[in-house]
Amino acid sequence: MRSPETCLNNYKYWARRFKRQLRAQNQVLKKGVVDEQANSAALKEQLKMKDQSLRKLQQEMDSLTFRNLQLAKRVELLQDELSLSEPRGKKNKKSGESSSQLSQEQKSVFDEDLQKKIEENERLHIQFFEANEQHKHVEAELRSRLAALETEAAQHQAVVDGLTRKYMETIEKLQNDKAKLEVKSQTLEKEAKECRLRTEECQLQLKNLHEDLSGRLEESLSVINEKVPFNDTKYSQYNALNVPLHNRRHQLKMRDIAGQALAFVQDLVTALLNFHTYTEQRIQIFPVDSAIDTISPLNQKFSQYLHENASYVRPLEEGMLHLFESITEDTVTVLETTVKLKTFSEHLTSYICFLRKILPYQLKSLEEECESSLCTSALRARNLELSQDMKKMTAVFEKLQTYVALLALPSTEPDGLLRTNYSSVLTNVGAALHGFHDVMKDISKHYSQKATIEHELPTTTQKLITTNDCILSSVVALTNGAGKIASFYSNNVDYFIASLSYGPKAASGFISPLSAECMLQYKKKAAAYMKSLRKPLLESVPYEEALSNRRVLLSSTESREGLAQQVQQSLEKISKLEQEKEHWMLEAQLAKIKLEKENQRIADKLKSTSSGQLVGLSQDNAALSNAAGQDEAAAKAVPEPVQSTSLIGILTRTSDSEVPDVESREDLIKNHYMARIVELTSQLQLADSKSVHFYAECRALSKRLALAEKSKEALTEEMKLASQNITRLQDELTTTKRSYEDQLSMMSDHLCSMNETLSKQREEIDTLKMSSKGNSKKNKSR
Numbered sequence: 001m002r003s004p005e006t007c008l009n010n011y012k013y014w015a016r017r018f019k020r021q022l023r024a025q026n027q028v029l030k031k032g033v034v035d036e037q038a039n040s041a042a043l044k045e046q047l048k049m050k051d052q053s054l055r056k057l058q059q060e061m062d063s064l065t066f067r068n069l070q071l072a073k074r075v076e077l078l079q080d081e082l083s084l085s086e087p088r089g090k091k092n093k094k095s096g097e098s099s100s101q102l103s104q105e106q107k108s109v110f111d112e113d114l115q116k117k118i119e120e121n122e123r124l125h126i127q128f129f130e131a132n133e134q135h136k137h138v139e140a141e142l143r144s145r146l147a148a149l150e151t152e153a154a155q156h157q158a159v160v161d162g163l164t165r166k167y168m169e170t171i172e173k174l175q176n177d178k179a180k181l182e183v184k185s186q187t188l189e190k191e192a193k194e195c196r197l198r199t200e201e202c203q204l205q206l207k208n209l210h211e212d213l214s215g216r217l218e219e220s221l222s223v224i225n226e227k228v229p230f231n232d233t234k235y236s237q238y239n240a241l242n243v244p245l246h247n248r249r250h251q252l253k254m255r256d257i258a259g260q261a262l263a264f265v266q267d268l269v270t271a272l273l274n275f276h277t278y279t280e281q282r283i284q285i286f287p288v289d290s291a292i293d294t295i296s297p298l299n300q301k302f303s304q305y306l307h308e309n310a311s312y313v314r315p316l317e318e319g320m321l322h323l324f325e326s327i328t329e330d331t332v333t334v335l336e337t338t339v340k341l342k343t344f345s346e347h348l349t350s351y352i353c354f355l356r357k358i359l360p361y362q363l364k365s366l367e368e369e370c371e372s373s374l375c376t377s378a379l380r381a382r383n384l385e386l387s388q389d390m391k392k393m394t395a396v397f398e399k400l401q402t403y404v405a406l407l408a409l410p411s412t413e414p415d416g417l418l419r420t421n422y423s424s425v426l427t428n429v430g431a432a433l434h435g436f437h438d439v440m441k442d443i444s445k446h447y448s449q450k451a452t453i454e455h456e457l458p459t460t461t462q463k464l465i466t467t468n469d470c471i472l473s474s475v476v477a478l479t480n481g482a483g484k485i486a487s488f489y490s491n492n493v494d495y496f497i498a499s500l501s502y503g504p505k506a507a508s509g510f511i512s513p514l515s516a517e518c519m520l521q522y523k524k525k526a527a528a529y530m531k532s533l534r535k536p537l538l539e540s541v542p543y544e545e546a547l548s549n550r551r552v553l554l555s556s557t558e559s560r561e562g563l564a565q566q567v568q569q570s571l572e573k574i575s576k577l578e579q580e581k582e583h584w585m586l587e588a589q590l591a592k593i594k595l596e597k598e599n600q601r602i603a604d605k606l607k608s609t610s611s612g613q614l615v616g617l618s619q620d621n622a623a624l625s626n627a628a629g630q631d632e633a634a635a636k637a638v639p640e641p642v643q644s645t646s647l648i649g650i651l652t653r654t655s656d657s658e659v660p661d662v663e664s665r666e667d668l669i670k671n672h673y674m675a676r677i678v679e680l681t682s683q684l685q686l687a688d689s690k691s692v693h694f695y696a697e698c699r700a701l702s703k704r705l706a707l708a709e710k711s712k713e714a715l716t717e718e719m720k721l722a723s724q725n726i727t728r729l730q731d732e733l734t735t736t737k738r739s740y741e742d743q744l745s746m747m748s749d750h751l752c753s754m755n756e757t758l759s760k761q762r763e764e765i766d767t768l769k770m771s772s773k774g775n776s777k778k779n780k781s782r
Contacts, residue, residue: 274474276309302361312354319344335410336516345408382450437482
């Protein structure tokens with residue numbers, strides 16, 4: 001089921017879309033109606049003009065027909081008069097000569113007048129015919145336009161009918177949506193009431209939880225203040241000594257980048273060595289060959305300085321190699337720890353000093369070439385361009401050395417460069433490298449042009465051509481190396497800027513090189529300590545077996561450990577019982593030996609003395625009774641026999657009263673001890689079993705208690721989360737309540753505005769219908 005918010009949004013979207021469509025269609029309809037009204041007004045004016053012209057022509061036609069009739073009647077009268085005058089003239093020719101002359105004059109006047117009237121009539125007939133044709137043509141055009149306008153009016157009427165149908169459907173849909181939204185608003189109001197009740201309950205719970213948590217917070221703060229003696233992350237000086245997390249991927253990436261940079265620097269050093277060496281060779285052979293004539297002192301000094309280029313260029317490769325070797329997997333590579341960058345900066349500074357030293361001699365040497373008689377104007381222009389390029393090359397190297405020296409400051413002088421300027425310095429290094437590449441391209445271009453011009457000279461030797469080719473190849477190698485370094489640095493400058501944040505936790509970076517060095521020492525000690533603690537892991541229990549064992553331990557009351565302890569205790573008891581058994585077996589053997597000796601002695605006595613048998617027997621029985629009493633006293637560790645209900649007590653009492661037989665008495669004693677041993681062992685086993693049972697129950701209860709503590713902790717965490725959710729729900733409830741109220745008010749306003757716009761559009765549609773019907777009627781009448 002969709003939420004009321006989505007319904008409301010859909011309703012708003014369709015309402016806006018419907019509004020836009022209505023506005024667009026209303027504008028089109030208004031424009032069409034205005035155009036039709038203008039066309040109808042123009043057609044009315046044209047029709048009025050045509051009616052007026054038609055009336056004028058009809059009036060002229062009527063006047064012309066009336067004039068023609070008059071002229072025809074007059075011609076008839078004249079013909080009649082002529083016919084009457086002819087016979088009279090025959091009778092009296094003489095008398096009628098004067099009258100004939102008069103009639104001839106009148107006839108000529110009438111003929112002229114008639115000719116004029118005929119011409120005028122012909123002209124009027126032509127005008128009437130032309131006007132009639134023009135009227136027919138205009139009438140046909142008007143009829144065709146009227147038919148087109150009628151078809152357009154019918155189309156507009158169909159469009160208006162379709163729009164009214166659509167508008168009625170949309171009005172019904174909007175009314176249905178309005179009813180649904182009203183129902184949803186009622187349900188939302190009910191939910192809002194329920195949420196109010198829930199919020200009140202939650203507020204009470206929140207208050208209780210707040211009191212509980214405030215008490216715990218005070219307790220924990222007091223514990224922290226009393227128990228925590230030192231916080232090493234509070235001060236940046238102490239925090240800089242903390243060992244950051246080891247990022248092996250970062251170190252490998254930095255070592256890889258340093259290796260690539262070392263390869264590029266090696267190529268650049270090789271190209272620089274070749275460039276300076278071949279330049280020295282060129283000075284020796286041009287403009288004056290040293291084998292033929294002595295060169296100028298300036299070129300001699302310049303050649304001497306160029307001969308020392310290896311002592312300035314080779315250290316650049318060595319410094320970069322030391323920097324690469326200082327970046328290992330175990331170190332922390334940031335600007336504060338790269339101490340070898342200072343050495344590379346110093347070597348670069350010495351090379352810049354070398355370039356500054358040879359630059360004036362190089363410019364003077366080029367000027368000397370320009371002053372020679374062999375130098376043409378084109379060659380002189382190339383030499384001037386090369387002198388400018390050499391100045392630019394020295395300036396670019398100075399700029400690059402400045403930025404490298406700034407990057408070397410954090411490892412030696414931390415106050416020399418602020419940490420906020422690291423990114424700008426790294427960006428400027430990339431710009432300097434690109435500038436170096438551009439300068440080398442210009443040098444390569446101008447030197448190639450100069451070499452081609454010199455090759456065309458008639459005095460050029462093969463040695464000069466070879467040297468120029470070598471210099472040009474070294475310049476091309478320098479250009480390629482500069483381009484590779486610039487593109488390589490541009491590709492990795494973002495990583496350099498991002499790696500600046502690699503440092504101690506919760507701090508802006510290492511404070512000083514000394515703290516960075518101490519941190520590295522602590523890191524080495526920590527790594528050595530962790531290595532010493534590393535021991536081979538024992539074979540672990542499989543995961544499934546561990547889960548099954550855990551289920552067994554949690555579900556059963558007797559764990560494996562308890563059973564093992566029970567088995568150990570049982571083995572100890574068995575060993576004790578075995579020892580006791582051996583002891584009693586030895587005692588039984590001793591008693592058996594004594595019994596045999598006594599029987600032997602009694603038999604000997606019986607054989608020796610037959611007369612005094614009864615007396616000896618009584619004495620022996622008394623001795624045996626005394627021996628039995630002594631054994632009993634030794635067994636019970638009491639000086640005298642005690643009266644009891646046990647078998648020993650019965651024996652002691654019967655021994656006082658009467659003297660039984662020796663064998664029966666020994667059997668009774670043996671049976672008594674055996675029964676006593678059995679009873680004691682059964683009691684001991686029962687006690688052991690009870691103690692084992694109690695021990696197992698105690699272990700199970702302790703485990704249950706531990707599980708209960710864990711569940712209690714989990715429940716406290718859940719309660720904290722629930723309190724947080726309660727606060728969040730309260731905030732969301734307040735916001736949703738406000739938003740729902742605002743939305744309901746907006747919906748009511750929007751519905752009112754929609755009703756007003758719909759009513760206005762209905763009125764406009766009605767007016768359009770009326771106007772279209774009136775136009776159609778007028779067009780039909782026309």
